Amino acid sequence: xxxxxxxxxxxxxxxxxxxxxxxxxxxxxxxxxxxxxxxxxxxxxxxxxxxxxxxxxxxxxxxxxxxxxxxxxxxxxxxxxxxxxxxxxxxxxxxxxxxxxxxxxxxxxxxxxxxxxxxxxxxxxxxxxxxxxxxxxxxxxxxxxxxxxxxxxxxxxxxxxxxxxxxxxxxxxxxxxxxxxxxxxxxxxxxxxxxxxxxxxxxxxxxxxxxxxxxxxxxxxxxxxxxxxxxxxxxxxxxxxxxxxxxxxxxxxxxxxxxxxxxxxxxxxxxxxxxxxxxxxxxxxxxxxxxxxxxxxxxxxxxxxxxxxxxxxxxxxxxxxxxxxxxxxxxxxxxxxxxxxxxxxxxxxxxxxxxxxxxxxxxxxxx
Amino acid sequence: xxxxxxxxxxxxxxxxxxxxxxxxxxxxxxxxxxxxxxxxxxxxxxxxxxxxxxxxxxxxxxxxxxxxxxxxxxxxxxxxxxxxxxxxxxxxxxxxxxxxxxxxxxxxxxxxxxxxxxxxxxxxxxxxxxxxxxxxxxxxxxxxxxxxxxxxxxxxxxxxxxxxxxxxxxxxxxxxxxxxxxxxxxxxxxxxxxxxxxxxxxxxxxxxxxxxxxxxxxxxxxxxxxxxxxxxxxxxxxxxxxxxxxxxxxxxxxxxxxxxxxxxxxxxxxxxxxxxxxxxxxxxxxxxxxxxx
Numbered sequence: 136x137x138x139x140x141x142x143x144x145x146x147x148x149x150x151x152x153x154x155x156x157x158x159x160x161x162x163x164x165x166x167x168x169x170x171x172x173x174x175x176x177x178x179x180x181x182x183x184x185x186x187x188x189x190x191x192x193x194x195x196x197x198x199x200x201x202x203x204x205x206x207x208x209x210x211x212x213x214x215x216x217x218x219x220x221x222x223x224x225x226x227x228x229x230x231x232x233x234x235x236x237x238x239x240x241x242x243x244x245x246x247x248x249x250x251x252x253x254x255x256x257x258x259x260x261x262x263x264x265x266x267x268x269x270x271x272x273x274x275x276x277x278x279x280x281x282x283x284x285x286x287x288x289x290x291x292x293x294x295x296x297x298x299x300x301x302x303x304x305x306x307x308x309x310x311x312x313x314x315x316x317x318x319x320x321x322x323x324x325x326x327x328x329x330x331x332x333x334x335x336x337x338x339x340x341x342x343x344x345x346x347x348x349x350x351x352x353x354x355x356x357x358x359x360x361x362x363x364x365x366x367x368x369x370x371x372x373x374x375x376x377x378x379x380x381x382x383x384x385x386x387x388x389x390x391x392x393x394x395x396x397x398x399x400x401x402x403x404x405x406x407x408x409x410x411x412x413x414x415x416x417x418x419x420x421x422x423x424x425x426x427x428x429x430x431x432x433x434x435x436x437x438x439x440x441x442x443x444x445x446x447x448x449x450x451x452x453x454x455x456x457x458x459x460x461x462x463x464x465x466x467x468x469x470x471x472x473x474x475x476x477x478x479x480x481x482x483x484x485x486x487x488x489x490x491x492x493x494x495x496x497x498x499x500x501x502x
Numbered sequence: 503x504x505x506x507x508x509x510x511x512x513x514x515x516x517x518x519x520x521x522x523x524x525x526x527x528x529x530x531x532x533x534x535x536x537x538x539x540x541x542x543x544x545x546x547x548x549x550x551x552x553x554x555x556x557x558x559x560x561x562x563x564x565x566x567x568x569x570x571x572x573x574x575x576x577x578x579x580x581x582x583x584x585x586x587x588x589x590x591x592x593x594x595x596x597x598x599x600x601x602x603x604x605x606x607x608x609x610x611x612x613x614x615x616x617x618x619x620x621x622x623x624x625x626x627x628x629x630x631x632x633x634x635x636x637x638x639x640x641x642x643x644x645x646x647x648x649x650x651x652x653x654x655x656x657x658x659x660x661x662x663x664x665x666x667x668x669x670x671x672x673x674x675x676x677x678x679x680x681x682x683x684x685x686x687x688x689x690x691x692x693x694x695x696x697x698x699x700x701x702x703x704x705x706x707x708x709x710x711x712x713x714x715x716x717x718x719x720x721x722x723x724x725x726x727x728x729x730x731x732x733x734x735x736x737x738x739x740x741x742x743x744x745x746x747x748x749x750x751x752x753x754x755x756x757x758x759x760x761x762x763x764x765x766x767x768x769x770x771x772x773x774x775x776x777x778x779x780x781x782x783x784x785x786x787x788x789x790x791x792x793x794x795x
Contacts, residue, residue, distance in 0.1 A: 188676050209682025221673035225695040234691070235681035282677075 137199030137289040137322060138164045139185060145193035146177075146184050146346075154180035156346035157194070162339075165320045167313070169337035171327055173369070177346035178326045179294060185324065186215050186292050198289055209238070214283035215292040218299060220275045222267035222282075228254065229263040232281045239286070253281045257315070273304050280312075284319060291316075293325035297332055309335055330370045334358060342366045360399075360481070364411055364488040367481070373416045373445060376455050379485060382408045387482065390451035392430040394475060400482035400491040409485035416445065418479035419457040421465060422472045429472030430455070434465045448473055518758075525752035531745035539748065546752035555728060556753070559736035563713065566648060566732050571712030574652035576704060579659020584689075586660075587667050598660075605657035613720035616650050639722055643730035647718035654717065659704055666700035667693065698775065706768040710761060733757055 139162040146155040154177045162168045170178035183189040185196060187208030196204045203211045214235075222231050230237075232253055233246035241249075254263060257277040267275055276296070283291055296312060297305045313336055316323050327333050333340045334354040341351045342365075350362035361367035367375040380389035382404045385396050394412060396404065404410060422429055432448035432455060439445075444464045446457045448471075455473055465471060482491045525546055529539035550556050582601060586594050604612065619626045622637040639646050670693055678688045694701070716734040718724075724731035724739055731739060737757065741750025 186676075186680060188679065207682075208676075208679045213680070215677070215680050217673040217677060219671065219673050221671065221677040223674060223677075223692065223695070225698075234678075237691075238678075238682045238687060282681075286681075 137201075138162060138166075138197075139290060139322060139324070140197040141185075141194065142197075143194040144181070144184065144191060144196060146180050146189050147192040153177075153346045154189070155184060158346075158348055160341060160348065160351065162322060162324060164322055166322055167316045167336060167338045168322075168324045169327060169333035169340045170324065170343060171330060171333040171340050171369075172343035174328055176343045178328075178343050180346075181343070182215075182292050182294060182324060182326045185290070186213055187211050188215075211290075212286075212288050213290045213292060214286065214288040215294065216276075216279045216283050216296060218295040220267075220279040220299070222275060222278055224267055227264050227266055228259060228270070228278050231267065231278055232259075232285050234282060235286045249285055250281075253285045254278075257281045272300050273308060276300065276308060280315065284321065289322065291319075291321045291323045293323065295327060296325055297327070297329075312336060331372055334370070342369065358415075359479070360490065360492070361413075362490055364413070364483050367413050367483070367490075371415060371417075373456060373458060376414050376416060376419070377483070378412045378453050378455070380410055380412050382406055382410055387412045390453055392450050392453075394430060394480070395428055395477055397480040397482050398478050399493060401493060403491040403493050404482065410491070411483040411485050411488070413481040413483060414455075414475050414479065416456040416458040418476055419455065420474040420476075421446065421448075421457060421459055421463060422474050423465075423469075424472070426472050426474055428477070429474050432471065432473050434467050434469045434471070437464060437467055521751045521754055524748055525755050527748045529748040529751075531742065531747055533745075535748075542748070546749050547756075550749065550753055550756065555731075556736070558728065559731050559733050562644065562729075562731060563733040565644065566651070566718075567709055567712045570648040570651040571655070571708045572705060574648065575655045575659045575708050575712070576701075578652060579656045579661075579704075580663045582656065582660045583663035583667055586664065601657045601660055604653050605655070609654070609717040609720060612654060613650070613717060616646070616653075616721055620646055640726050643722045643726060647721055647730050647732075650721055651712065651715065651718060655708070655711070659708065662700060662704050663697070666697040670696045699772075702768065702772055702775070706765065709764055709768075713761065713764065714757075 139160075141158050141160050144155055144158045144160075145153060147153050156177070158181060170181055172178045180189060184191050185198075187203070187206060187210075191204050194204075195202060198211060198213065223234065226234070229247055229250040232250040233241075236246045236249055251263060254260060257280060259274065259277055259281060262270065262274060262278075267278065270278065276299070293312075297308055300308050309332065316336075325336070334357075337354060339351060339353055340357050342349045342357060342362075344365055350357055350366050352360075352362075357366065358370055361370060361375070364377055367377060378389045380387045380393075382388075382396065383393065384406060385401070386393045387396055387410060389412065397412075400410075425431075430450050432450045434446055434448050435454075436447040437444050438447075440458070442461055443458050444461060446459055446465060448455050448457065450473070457473060459465070483489065484491055526541060526543055527539040528535050528542050528545075530536050582597070586597060589597075607615075617639070620638040622628070622635060622640075625638070627638065628634050628636055674692045674696070675688055678692050683691060714734055715732075716738065718730065718732060719735045719738060722730040724735040728736075728739075733753070734757075737750050737753045740753060741747050744750075
């Protein structure tokens, strides 16, 4: 059990490309931490740098109170579960789980004992004699997890832990993973490109792009108060509405419509400033009668999401998307008013993309 | 079908049968028996098996196969492939080209190169070592043809193992590294189990090729005094310069049988190896459809 601290961590590839570009991050002891970002953003490189599989070019990495920056992977007391699980096909389940113990020269009976015990905890009882090729995807994943935790590592690293499972199994495995992490209370870092996975599993999320951290926060923070327009667009199963506009007094005008300046940004913007107004589709409502601060719009498309509908409405030349309850589903072509809860709306600087927030001061990356 | 069978019959079956027939005659290259060979039954085989020269040749062949083929070419080929696996760029290309060059150069040329290297008078090796007058080919004929054969044939093993190593999943190697496995442990626990099939194929091919190779004749001609007379060379020396075509044919048949035994032996090992995955598939269809709990 240990915290992970990186200081100005840089991983530079030959040719000058920086996979990780100056990352400062502190992951608390026992935390379930997600590295989230689109492919190529450096999240896997950061994970592999923590593992020791990538040599760190600059900066420092501490696990607990040890400086492990230059240590071999095997000396860091870190375990990793690979995306393809990387089970040894020629060993049975028990030998796979106990492999790290074999490297530590423990006797065969001790190894079988540990394998059985860890395997039981991961519902692998009765599968100990099988080869990986004879297991389902979910079972293979649990074997890989068992192998990782068999030696009680300080840190558990998971590379895209759910991506190799089919959709139905993924939800089940997600809950299982969260339970396991809580029971073992191992500091766990996982990499994912799926924002829903990160929101569901993690205690905190780091959103990355181009090797840098854009925002570190709890799922709720990252979802409700994204630090930049990039994070706002990346998080959420339906992307946030981001409308470019201009500040006019205490209102933001885009096209023919205008809305009040979000409470967070009051006092942060000058008259005439170019901004981006943001609101999540889930936080928008629909009214068939005129309401104060409502934006008049015409429904163009209605998409069924099961218990709710995704409505696209035209406001002049702009488009707004709303997630509405199935009982309040408007017809395409209907006219009405889009309503927004003011404290759920956000304002971003048009040029830098940073969120304007009077309460948080400079809306920078968390320390 | 029929024309193909006729061709196979003409070029494969007939010569084989003809060899068996010749092996039971006293057919010679010159003289009376060249015109009118007579049937001598198994006399040739009796003579061969009683001839110390045959047994010496067989023993030399075994040493030759073991040291130059199985140990030399396979291990060196694997070692080069292993060393080159992380290397990229011009150095890798250079080494690969050099190793491959030894393989693609015609045997007559490469054997001449080796004679020039090892020659007693003016040989390159003597120049380098300052050992003027040392007759390497006469003093160490077996070592010479063994090193020669390793040099010629390593490229094949290197290429085969290179592609085999490329197919080892990197995540398995990294998993072993995460567990703290060093180089040897990674080799033992991940690499070799993953390429076992390639090792078997390579060893089979190398064994048969080395067993049958005639090229060392171009370097030492089996000499001095039969000290490097491996089986293929022994057959040639018996049949052509020795003129005893019948005896040569009989030894050829013995050699063919040994080849057959080697190939069958490897196939057996291969089948035993394949039996395990087959078990696995059976178990999978029987009880493998376990719903993840």
